[in-house]
Every structure is written in structure tokens, then in C-alpha cells.
Amino acid sequence: MLNLRSLVRAGTILVLCVYTAFAAGPFVWAATLSLRTTSEIALDHFALPGILHWEKFPAAWYGSNYHVYFGNSLFVVLTAVAVVTVAGAMAAHCFARYRFRLNRVVYFAIFSTIIFPPQITILALYQILVQYGLYNSLVGLALVYVAIQLPLTVYILESFFARIPSDLFDAARMDGYSEWEIFWRVSLPIAFPAIATTVILNTILLWNEFLYAVVLITDDNNRTLPLGIQRFMGDQLEDVGMIATGLMIAIVPVILVYAFFSEKLIQGMTAGAVK
Amino acid sequence: MAVVTLEGLSKRYDSGSAQAVDGVTLTVADGEFMVLLGPSGCGKSTTLRMVAGLESITSGALAIDGARMNDVPAKDRDIAMVFQSYALYPHMDVMGNLAFGLRRRAVPKAEIERRVRDVAATLGLADLLARKPYQLSGGQRQRVALGRAIVRDPKVFLFDEPLSNLDAALRVSMRGELIRLHQRLKATMIYVTHDQVEAMTMGSRICIMNRGRVVQIGAPLDVYRRPANTFVAGFLGNPPMNLLPARVAAAQEGLEVGALALPLERAAHLPPGMPVTFGVRAEDVAEVPHPRAAGGGIRLAAEVATVEPLGAETILGLQIQGSERDVMARVGRDSRARRGDRIEAWLDPAAVQLFDAATGDVIPA
Numbered sequence: 286m287l288n289l290r291s292l293v294r295a296g297t298i299l300v301l302c303v304y305t306a307f308a309a310g311p312f313v314w315a316a317t318l319s320l321r322t323t324s325e326i327a328l329d330h331f332a333l334p335g336i337l338h339w340e341k342f343p344a345a346w347y348g349s350n351y352h353v354y355f356g357n358s359l360f361v362v363l364t365a366v367a368v369v370t371v372a373g374a375m376a377a378h379c380f381a382r383y384r385f386r387l388n389r390v391v392y393f394a395i396f397s398t399i400i401f402p403p404q405i406t407i408l409a410l411y412q413i414l415v416q417y418g419l420y421n422s423l424v425g426l427a428l429v430y431v432a433i434q435l436p437l438t439v440y441i442l443e444s445f446f447a448r449i450p451s452d453l454f455d456a457a458r459m460d461g462y463s464e465w466e467i468f469w470r471v472s473l474p475i476a477f478p479a480i481a482t483t484v485i486l487n488t489i490l491l492w493n494e495f496l497y498a499v500v501l502i503t504d505d506n507n508r509t510l511p512l513g514i515q516r517f518m519g520d521q522l523e524d525v526g527m528i529a530t531g532l533m534i535a536i537v538p539v540i541l542v543y544a545f546f547s548e549k550l551i552q553g554m555t556a557g558a559v560k
Numbered sequence: 561m562a563v564v565t566l567e568g569l570s571k572r573y574d575s576g577s578a579q580a581v582d583g584v585t586l587t588v589a590d591g592e593f594m595v596l597l598g599p600s601g602c603g604k605s606t607t608l609r610m611v612a613g614l615e616s617i618t619s620g621a622l623a624i625d626g627a628r629m630n631d632v633p634a635k636d637r638d639i640a641m642v643f644q645s646y647a648l649y650p651h652m653d654v655m656g657n658l659a660f661g662l663r664r665r666a667v668p669k670a671e672i673e674r675r676v677r678d679v680a681a682t683l684g685l686a687d688l689l690a691r692k693p694y695q696l697s698g699g700q701r702q703r704v705a706l707g708r709a710i711v712r713d714p715k716v717f718l719f720d721e722p723l724s725n726l727d728a729a730l731r732v733s734m735r736g737e738l739i740r741l742h743q744r745l746k747a748t749m750i751y752v753t754h755d756q757v758e759a760m761t762m763g764s765r766i767c768i769m770n771r772g773r774v775v776q777i778g779a780p781l782d783v784y785r786r787p788a789n790t791f792v793a794g795f796l797g798n799p800p801m802n803l804l805p806a807r808v809a810a811a812q813e814g815l816e817v818g819a820l821a822l823p824l825e826r827a828a829h830l831p832p833g834m835p836v837t838f839g840v841r842a843e844d845v846a847e848v849p850h851p852r853a854a855g856g857g858i859r860l861a862a863e864v865a866t867v868e869p870l871g872a873e874t875i876l877g878l879q880i881q882g883s884e885r886d887v888m889a890r891v892g893r894d895s896r897a898r899r900g901d902r903i904e905a906w907l908d909p910a911a912v913q914l915f916d917a918a919t920g921d922v923i924p925a
Contacts (some may be wrong), residue, residue, distance in 0.1 A: 454648035455614050455709075460661035461635035544652040 293513050301392060312536075318529035345530045353506055353535065354513035361423050361509055362491045365430035369487055370480060372431070373438030378472050380439070381446035382454065392443065399436045403496050406433075429501065432493050438483045442450050444547075445479035446472060481546040488542045492535070510535040562715035562748040564588040564611065568620035570770075571606050573903075577654070579605045581771035583620065588750055593742050595763035596752045599795070603772035605720055605750045611750060612641050624715065630700040631882045640709035641718040646726060648693040649833055650876065654704050655689040661712045679711045699730045706738075710745070722839050723758065734914075735761060756796050760784065768792050790920040799888040800876060805917065806838040818882025821860055824909055824925055835917035842875065844911035847897060853906035862887070864901045869893070875881050878905055898901035 295439065320334040320342065345351045380392045410429055411420070419425030449472065457467045495503060495511040502508055509514070514531040517524045564587070571581040581603040581719055586912065588594040596604040609615035611622060613634030615752035627636055640661075648657050653693060658676045667675075680686045683703045701721065704874045709717055719738075723731045724889040726895055739762055753759055759766050759782045768775045768791075776788040787793035793801040806817040810832040817838050830836070846853060853859070865886050866877035874895045889905060913922040 450645055450647065452643040452645045453649065455609075455612075455658075456641070456643060456647035456649075458614065459612060459639065459641050460708075460712075461664040466664075471649060475649075477651075481577045 298376065310462070315529050315532050318526060319533040321526055321529075323524050324528035341526065341530045342534065345527055345534060348492075349517070349527065349531070350505065350508075351510075351531060351534055354508050354510045357423055357507060357510040358492060358511075358535075359538070361399065361427045361430065361544045362488060363490055364424075364427040364540055365483050366484060368427070368431045369434045369438050370484055374442050374473060374476070374480060375399035375468065376435075376439045378444045378468050379445050381449075382472075390419060392439075396436050396440050399440075403433070407497065407500055410497070411500060421502055421507060423502075423507055425505075426474055426501055426509070429497050430494065432489065432556055434487050434498070438487065441483050441486075442476065442479055445476050449475055485546045492539055563590050563625055564716055564748060564750065565623040566568055566611070566620065567605065567609070567627075569610060569617060569621075569622060570619045571603070571615060572618045579618075579772050581610070584613060584769070584772075584774050586767055586774060586777065588748055588896075590748055591746045592750065593749045593762060593764040595759040595766045596750065596769060597756060597759040597763075597766050597795075598754065598769035598775075602769045603889050604754075607769070608718050608720055608750060608752045609623060609643075611716075612639055613637050614641075619889075623639075634794070638715045639718060640712050640714040640716075641720065642722045644703050644721040646693075646705040646725075646920075648701055648704055652692050653692050654685060654696070657693070657704055657914040658689075658707050658711050660683075665712075666866050675713075676707075679707045683710075695834060695887040698726055699734065702726060702734060706741070710741070715748065717745075717747055717749040719749065720756075720828070720878050721753055722751075724753070724755070738762060753900050756798070757788075760796075768795065769840050770795075777904050786922070787839075788922055789916050792840050793915070797841060797903070799890075801839045801841050801913070802887045803840045803915070804880075804883055804885055804887070806836050808834045808836060809831050818880055818884075820860055820880060820882065822860070824858070824912060826909075826912070830914075830923070836917040836923065837920070839915060840887075840907055840911055842890040843885060844908040845878070846906045847889065847891045847904050848904040850906055852908065856907075858907045858909055860905055862903055862905045862909070864897045864899055864903060867899055869899060870899065 314331070317334055320339065321421065322338055322341070323334075325332070325335070333556040347354075369556050374443045377394070414422075414425045414429070415423075419428065420437075425536055453475070454467055481494060493511060494509075495515075498509045498512050499515070502512060508529070514528055514535065517528045517531065566584050566586045566617070569581060569584040569586075570581050582594060584603070584607055588595070596607060598604045610617050613629070617630050623878060624639075646821075649660060652660065655676060655854075658679060659672050662672045662675065671916055677686070680689055682707060683879075685700070685703055688696065688700060688704075693704070694891065696704065700760060702725075720837065722738075723734050726734060735758060738863065751762065752759075763780055765778060766783050767777045768782050770791050776783055776787075776792050784796050787796065787801065790803055794803055804817050804824075806815045808827050808830045809816050809821055813825060813828045814821055814836060815827050815836070816822075822838075827836075848859065860880060862878035862880050864876055864880040866875075869876040871893065873893055873899075874891050876889045876891055876895070876897055878889055879886055887905070915921060916923055
């Protein structure tokens with residue numbers, strides 16, 4: 286019996302190891318590339334770094350304008366995620382909480398917009414942004430990000446808010462709180478696990494977003510990180526080493542966000558946030 | 561001082577649908593413990609929620625101390641409510657839950673602290689103030705929910721089936737605590753339940769509701785002894801009142817119940833042949849010999865169909881010739897009756913209630 290159990294355990298660990306290698310392999314490879322120069326890489330793609338070229342990071346950061354791209358990405362993503370989270374949570378709270386005419390119609394209208402692929406909306410968005418003077422601006426890009434991520438955010442949060450027992454809201458009303466205060470002091474804290482989920486999802490998606498950015502941003506000083514990395518890809522020459530360094534710089538914030546919020550996420554779920 | 565007056569209070573959810581609450585008129589006196597009792601879906605909870613201000617009032621008037629409350633928001637009615645699900649805020653500890661209502665009302669911090677600790681001490685929650693709701697047992701959660709209402713010192717307390725999520729033993733002890741709480745606070749309380757034991761033991765008065773309407777209001781024992789109609793008779797009591805279809809006898813004074821002719825003076829002034837419902841409580845039916853049977857009364861032959869020994873007493877189901885329904889009799893714990901025995905049963909004519917078979921209303925003696 287014991288043998289069988291340890292065999293199963295060993296098998297599970299083996300499968301997990303293989304999967305981890307599969308998932309983390311490319312990441313580790315890119316990490317080694319980021320510390321090697323392009324000429325070293327050309328000699329052997331898979332060699333471990335002999336000399337650790339840490340100087341490539343400051344070189345990319347200042348020499349290749351990454352500090353600007355990084356700042357731009359940070360601004361756009363933080364703004365978009367903040368707005369989409371607050372606006373999405375408010376919308377979701379209303380859809381889940383209040384009975385009003387056409388509640389479901391409006392809800393599904395918002396949700397149904399996710400069926401349009403970006404290629405369809407991008408032309409119209411381009412024209413709108415040009416007309417409003419938001420083309421080639423970070424604010425314009427942030428607004429577009431809010432719009433494309435809102436439906437999914439509302440969808441995820443609505444289903445969560447709908448599960449919060451309505452007695453809690455009634456109790457808060459009896460306790461003297463207004464609808465606005467109830468949203469901030471009851472709904473939001475209880476829904477924190479769901480909010481953390483949408484924050485992680487939106488941050489990662491928008492941080493890596495390329496298509497809208499490449500169409501709507503042309504000025505070098507307004508580029509976001511994915512566009513900055515793309516700059517190293519020329520027609521004739523690709524600075525593979527620098528691309529890898531750029532990727533590493535771009536990945537760090539995503540990992541930080543994930544680490545922070547997923548911890549909270551698990552806490553929230555195991556603490557029995559609802560009930 | 562808080563008198564709650566409901567006058568023709570009605571609730572209709574959609575213009576097409578039926579009335580959830582239909583013209584409820586009720587006055588809850590100051591310091592009274594009023595129980596709204598009825599089967600699920602009878603409108604008692606909706607009535608309570610209209611008093612609370614959580615549900616809009618379709619028509620009728622609600623007043624507290626004479627001031628019209630129809631359009632006053634819930635938070636300004638000075639009412640506290642205890643919910644069936646307790647409705648504790650899961651992200652706050654017990655302290656936070658108890659203080660939440662006071663914080664909104666701009667009570668000074670030191671005062672909040674003092675009041676919360678006071679209430680926590682009386683409810684035995686003093687050691688639990690730092691706990692989150694999920695770390696509490698059902699009974700402790702119930703106390704926190706209660707404490708949250710008490711700490712606000714409201715004019716009126718509302719309870720929406722607060723004990724129905726507790727196990728049987730805890731329910732009994734919480735019932736006692738609520739009764740003591742009411743005696744101590746002397747506050748006006750309105751309590752919704754579908755549990756008749758809670759209603760009988762706790763209420764100063766009971767208001768029985770059915771299908772959105774008030775059926776009968778009265779002190780628990782009055783309602784029990786003199787039910788206004790067959791609904792109340794069949795709802796209150798365990799076992800409920802025996803209700804048998806009968807007919808006023810044409811030949812002599814009395815009733816025909818099944819194939820039996822029962823002598824009953826009270827039936828004399830009723831038109832012969834009138835269909836009635838014959839009602840008698842199980843405790844007014846006995847097995848002969850019985851001390852009460854010595855002074856006369858109605859005797860009839862019966863066959864024991866079921867025997868339910870409950871320890872303190874035994875409930876017999878008696879089959880009477882020609883009647884489809886068994887007559888339940890509450891007899892002493894030392895009854896020797898066994899299934900299939902043929903016995904002589906006695907019933908107290910003074911305790912018999914007659915109801916109009918068509919309307920179900922009681923026929924006054």
C-alpha cells in the first residue's frame with residue numbers, strides 16, 4: 286500500500302517537474318539570453334552565460350530609451366486598470382444589486398461586445414481618437430484599454446457581487462449607510478478576491494498589449510514597452526540580446542503584481558470572505 | 561416609547577401579480593413583543609421589511625409614534641433588524657460588526673467603545689471581539705447579530721426568523737435569552753416566525769397571517785383556545801386541532817360526525833342539515849376512565865390507529881366509525897393503549913369549536 290502511494294506521489298512529482306520545465310524553460314532561456322551579448326548568442330544559442338553582462342540592463346534602460354517606455358507602460362496600465370476596476374465594480378454592483386428596467390438587456394449589450402475581434406474595432410477607434418485629438422497620446426491609449434477590458438471585468442465581478450447575500454446590504458442600509466457607502470465599505474471589501482482576479486488579469490493583458498498600441502501610438506516618446514521591444518527587431522538585423530534584456534525588464538512588474546495579488550487572492554478565498 | 565401602527569398596509573411587487581401583503585392592519589403597543597406567525601409565503605417577512613423600510617409600501621400607512629413613515633428611508637426610522645442569515649459583515653471582526661452602525665451615526669469613539677463592550681459583555685461576546693464571523697459558531701454569530709441591533713438602542717427591534725438557522729437545543733436557549741432581553745430592554749419588538757412554539761412562548765401577542773392577510777390577532781393562549789377559523793385551528797398546536805366534517809343533526813339536538821350522532825346543545829340553534837366543521841383539541845379528548853369524564857360529556861367508541869409515546873405524554877390516533885380522519889387524543893404517559901385496541905373515548909363538549917364549513921369561520925358559542 287505504502288509503495289503504491291509513494292509511486293503515485295513520485296509520478297505526480299515527475300509530471301509536475303516536466304510541466305514546470307515546459308512552462309518555465311522559455312523564460313529561463315530568455316533570462317540567460319538577457320545576460321549575453323548578441324555575438325555570444327550567435328555562436329551558441331543555448332549556452333549558459335560565461336560572463337554575466339549585467340551592464341546590458343542599464344544600457345537598455347537608458348541607452349535604448351527603456352526608461353521612457355517603462356514609464357509610459359506604467360502610466361497607461363495603472364490608469365486603465367484603476368479606471369476599469371472602479372468603473373467595472375460599480376457597474377457590476379448595479380447589475381447585481383438593483384432591479385431596474387432593461388437591467389439584463391444592458392448587461393448583455395455590454396458583455397456581447399467581447400465577441401468583436403480587435404481588428405474590426407481598431408479602424409473605428411483610430412478615427413475616433415484622431416477626431417478627438419487623442420491619437421498618439423497615452424491618455425487615448427488608456428481609454429481604449431479601459432473600453433476593451435470593461436466587459437470582461439463587469440462579467441467577472443457581476444457574478445461575484447450577485448453571490449453576496451442581499452441581507453448584508455439590507456443590514457448596512459438599516460445601519461444607516463447610503464448606497465454609495467455600502468458599495469465602498471461592504472461590496473468592495475467582500476469582493477476583494479474577485480477584484481484581485483480582475484486586477485491581475487487586466488494588468489497582465491494590458492502590460493503585454495501590442496496591437497492597439499502599435500496602431501494608435503507612433504511617437505517614439507509615447508511607446509509602451511511591447512513597442513519598445515519591437516524597435517529592436519529590424520528587417521535585416523535583430524539585436525536578439527537586447528530584445529531579451531528588454532523582455533526581462535518588461536516581465537518584472539507582471540511578476541510583482543501577480544505575486545502580491547495572488548497571495549491576497551488565496552488569503553481571501555481561504556478566509557471564507559462570503560458567509 | 562414606540563408604538564408601531566400599520567394601517568391597510570399592502571404590497572404588490574408587479575402590477576400584474578397578486579398582493580404579497582393585503583391590507584394588514586395592526587397596532588404594536590409600546591414595549592410589546594408582537595409575533596407575526598404564518599406558513600412560508602404568507603407575507604409576514606414582507607410586512608416586516610415594509611416596517612423596516614427595506615421594501616416600498618404599495619398602499620396603506622405605516623406610523624411610528626404617530627409619525628408617518630411610508631417615505632422615510634430605513635436609516636432614519638430608528639429601527640434595528642436581526643436577519644435570519646445574521647448578515648454579519650464577513651470582512652470585519654466582531655468589534656467592527658457591532659460598531660459599524662454607530663460609526664455612521666457620528667457617535668464619539670470612546671462612547672462607541674463603551675457601548676460595544678457593554679453589549680458584548682451582556683451577550684457573552686467579550687472574548688470574541690477580535691474574531692471574524694467565520695471563526696464563530698452559529699450561536700455566537702446569532703449573538704453578534706443581536707448585539708448589533710441592541711448596541712444602537714433603537715426605538716423598535718425587528719426579527720426575521722432569527723432562530724431558524726440554529727440547532728434545536730440552541731434554539732431553546734436563545735429563545736429564553738430573547739425573552740429575558742425583551743424584559744430587560746422593554747423595547748417594542750416585532751418578531752417574524754413560522755415556528756408556533758416560538759410564537760406561543762415569546763409573544764405578548766400573536767398576529768397570524770395567511771395569504772397576505774391578517775387572520776387573527778390575540779394573546780397566545782386566547783388564539784390557541786379560541787381560533788378564529790379553521791386555518792388558525794389547524795395551524796396552531798401540535799398536534800393541531802382535530803377538524804372533522806360534520807352536519808347539524810335534523811332529528812335531535814346534536815351533530816352527525818361520520819356515522820356518529822353526537823349530542824351537543826350548542827348545535828341546537830343552528831339550522832338542521834347545515835354543514836359545519838367540528839373542532840376539538842387533542843387535550844380535550846381522553847381515554848375512559850378519566851377524572852374529567854366522570855362529570856358527563858360525550859362518549860364514543862373508537863379504535864386506536866396510532867400510538868405515539870412522547871415520554872411526558874402519549875398521542876393516540878383514534879379511528880371513529882365513518883370518519884376518514886383520525887382524531888388525535890393527548891393522553892397520560894401511562895396509557896396502556898395499543899394499536900388495534902377498541903376503547904371508549906371521551907370528549908369535553910365545552911371545548912368543542914364549531915366552524916362554518918363554507919367560510920371556515922368560527923361559529924360563536
